[in-house]
Amino acid sequence: MPYGEMKKVLEVFFPRTRHAPQGNGFYKHVFIIHFGKRKLASKMGRRRKDIRKDYTTYKQLRKRAGKKANRNFAKIYWESGLFMLQKYGKGVAVPARERERLRRFGTRYGLKDLRDANIMKVDRTFKIVDAERR
Numbered sequence: 001m002p003y004g005e006m007k008k009v010l011e012v013f014f015p016r017t018r019h020a021p022q023g024n025g026f027y028k029h030v031f032i033i034h035f036g037k038r039k040l041a042s043k044m045g046r047r048r049k050d051i052r053k054d055y056t057t058y059k060q061l062r063k064r065a066g067k068k069a070n071r072n073f074a075k076i077y078w079e080s081g082l083f084m085l086q087k088y089g090k091g092v093a094v095p096a097r098e099r100e101r102l103r104r105f106g107t108r109y110g111l112k113d114l115r116d117a118n119i120m121k122v123d124r125t126f127k128i129v130d131a132e133r134r
């Protein structure tokens with residue numbers, strides 16, 4: 001996947017684009033883009049499947065958990081092809097209490113893979129940015 005080239009293309013439309021500082025996960029590359037005063041996470045999968053799976057997980061969570069979904073999982077605005085757009089989160093140390101809270105939420109609604117790398121601070125609260133279904 002030509003991630004470097006993709007970054008250049010994104011920079012044309014969003015001049016301050018950069019790679020997410022924690023780098024990239026195994027499946028996705030994350031580009032932080034600036035949209036006016038807002039920051040967004042544009043995630044690019046290696047394959048279509050990587051993105052579709054994430055979006056399905058998120059949609060199911062919305063169905064099952066209702067309002068609690070967006071309180072605990074960073075909102076995904078949109079997905080198409082190899083890309084999805086998600087609320088920006090900051091990578092800061094995850095307090096044990098928050099980790100436990102999100103793990104309980106995850107267990108209740110069938111999410112797995114709740115490692116710290118998948119938890120970020122969105123606005124003022126810690127939220128899950130990436131999870132798989134059990």
Ligand SMILES: Nc1ncnc2c1ncn2[C@@H]1O[C@H](COP(=O)(O)OP(=O)(O)O)[C@@H](O)[C@H]1O
Binds near residue numbers: 130
């Ligand atoms: N919404 C986000 N805002 C900012 N950075 C993010 C966001 N989502 C993910 N990241 C960063 O990118 C990394 C990889 O993203 P992730 O969705 O976990 O992909 P993967 O499926 O490859 O694990 C995360 O560990 C995190 O550091």
Ligand SMILES: [Mg+2]
Binds near residue numbers: 118130
């Ligand atoms: Mg991840």
